Amino acid sequence: MDFYDKDLVSIRDLDREQINYLLDLSTEMIPYARGEKVKKVLDGKVLGNLFFEPSTRTKLSFESAAGRLGCTVIDVSEMSMTSMSKGETLADTIRMVDGYCDVIVLRHPHEGAARLAAKFSENPVINAGDGAGSHPTQTLLDLFTMKSAKGSLDGLNVVLVGDLKYGRTVHSLAEALTMFGAKLTLVAPESLQMPKDIFNHIVEKGCKPSKTPILEDVIGQADVLYVTRIQKERFPDPAEYQKVAGMYRIGNAILREAKSDMIVMHPLPRVDEILPEVDSTPHAKYFEQAFNGVPVRMALLCAILGGDINGQ
Amino acid sequence: MDNKIAETKIPPIRNGTVIDHVANGQSLNVLKILGVNENNIDSVISIGMHVPSSKTNGWKDVIKVEDRELDHATVGKIALIAPDATISIIRDYYIAEKFKVRLDDHIMGLARCSNPNCITNRGEPVVPEFMVEDRNPPKLRCVYCDRMLTNISENLL
Numbered sequence: 123m124d125f126y127d128k129d130l131v132s133i134r135d136l137d138r139e140q141i142n143y144l145l146d147l148s149t150e151m152i153p154y155a156r157g158e159k160v161k162k163v164l165d166g167k168v169l170g171n172l173f174f175e176p177s178t179r180t181k182l183s184f185e186s187a188a189g190r191l192g193c194t195v196i197d198v199s200e201m202s203m204t205s206m207s208k209g210e211t212l213a214d215t216i217r218m219v220d221g222y223c224d225v226i227v228l229r230h231p232h233e234g235a236a237r238l239a240a241k242f243s244e245n246p247v248i249n250a251g252d253g254a255g256s257h258p259t260q261t262l263l264d265l266f267t268m269k270s271a272k273g274s275l276d277g278l279n280v281v282l283v284g285d286l287k288y289g290r291t292v293h294s295l296a297e298a299l300t301m302f303g304a305k306l307t308l309v310a311p312e313s314l315q316m317p318k319d320i321f322n323h324i325v326e327k328g329c330k331p332s333k334t335p336i337l338e339d340v341i342g343q344a345d346v347l348y349v350t351r352i353q354k355e356r357f358p359d360p361a362e363y364q365k366v367a368g369m370y371r372i373g374n375a376i377l378r379e380a381k382s383d384m385i386v387m388h389p390l391p392r393v394d395e396i397l398p399e400v401d402s403t404p405h406a407k408y409f410e411q412a413f414n415g416v417p418v419r420m421a422l423l424c425a426i427l428g429g430d431i432n433g434q
Numbered sequence: 435m436d437n438k439i440a441e442t443k444i445p446p447i448r449n450g451t452v453i454d455h456v457a458n459g460q461s462l463n464v465l466k467i468l469g470v471n472e473n474n475i476d477s478v479i480s481i482g483m484h485v486p487s488s489k490t491n492g493w494k495d496v497i498k499v500e501d502r503e504l505d506h507a508t509v510g511k512i513a514l515i516a517p518d519a520t521i522s523i524i525r526d527y528y529i530a531e532k533f534k535v536r537l538d539d540h541i542m543g544l545a546r547c548s549n550p551n552c553i554t555n556r557g558e559p560v561v562p563e564f565m566v567e568d569r570n571p572p573k574l575r576c577v578y579c580d581r582m583l584t585n586i587s588e589n590l591l
Binding site: 132134211212213230231232233234235237238241252253254255256319 | 547549551552553554556557558559560576577578579580581582
């Protein structure tokens with residue numbers, strides 16, 4: 123599978139076979155991601171970690187992934203600390219950073235930023251989130267978490283709940299799950315339902331998602347419950363926010379309706395959409411999901427930079 | 435029959451371009467694409483609005499531009515808002531060339547992305563690019579932000 127020197131801008135850049143290859147490679151990375159084994163297969167390589175928007179998990183897990191493989195990280199965490207605050211274009215920033223590293227990881231507030239970076243960079247670019255657009259490495263780690271827990275992605279019954287309109291993780295995830303023949307149920311009030319553009323795309327790819335605002339009606343059939351945060355700032359009326367947020371608060375009471383092996387996932391950070399009482403149940407997979415960011419990003423860096431974890 | 439009706443309403447031209455089968459009501463947007471305004475007209479432009487069309491049994495607009503032959507980019511832009519339009523190049527009262535407008539699979543620089551948060555709308559040194567997913571009616575996806583272009587006539591460059 124040839125990923126060497128390739129960009130990863132959108133999950134649409136990958137097909138099912140390529141995703142499976144990366145997920146298998148991620149499994150091999152787990153002992154290295156935990157520090158139980160050490161192999162510096164990317165020694166001498168440099169990763170440019172450009173984060174022009176706040177991030178905890180994505181930024182740290184890329185740093186951890188690179189560090190575990192012996193890859194040096196140079197980084198930017200705030201736009202105000204760069205020449206972009208002086209009016210430099212992203213294109214110029216990318217051309218400059220491109221000379222300092224072997225791979226660029228970019229988080230940016232504007233949609234399409236990663237595609238632009240890929241056009242101006244000689245080295246490969248990995249999209250770590252561009253505005254409300256794509257976040258393909260989050261999708262890969264979500265798929266990895268599901269596959270690890272359920273054994274296979276084929277035909278999984280996945281319920282996506284919460285903010286399906288603005289939550290970028292669910293857009294890419296829905297598209298990727300469609301490639302594996304998953305059955306999708308979209309649980310959200312009409313005002314926060316999946317955008318028509320994404321919905322039509324997954325329908326064209328053969329998925330027939332069902333929509334409902336009522337979680338109780340569908341939780342019993344779910345293999346995976348993927349919860350997203352409802353963002354307060356999306357609601358002009360605080361009372362409306364409280365009403366909607368309260369509809370999808372996951373606690374042990376609603377989980378009694380679920381299958382015993384159903385898993386609960388969340389891209390984090392959570393606010394109060396999953397109650398702490400769920401954390402100690404076998405359903406809770408969100409912290410494991412956050413850890414999985416490391417082996418998945420290690421696999422991706424190895425694939426793109428040519429590191430062979432099974433070599434001498 | 436169709437041509438006769440149009441020609442009785444709009445006089446034939448000696449040299450220039452006839453843009454026919456423009457969707458009813460789109461002729462003023464076509465003029466915008468041609469870059470015509472009150473300061474730069476040095477030839478005659480005739481417009482037929484709401485002209486009967488035997489092809490569709492409905493209505494269409496027709497535009498005749500004297501002494502000007504359209505280039506490829508301009509024809510591409512017309513295809514964005516009038517995908518059924520035909521272009522006839524007239525030389526000495528005869529039709530020298532006649533073709534239907536057609537969008538390429540990939541277009542550059544004809545329209546801006548309708549997503550205000552798209553990186554192409556943020557002062558970067560790039561030309562907006564779209565993949566054409568459908569020609570009639572045109573459906574265009576931004577190469578950068580992956581969104582579908584909405585309100586095409588308002589976003590023409």
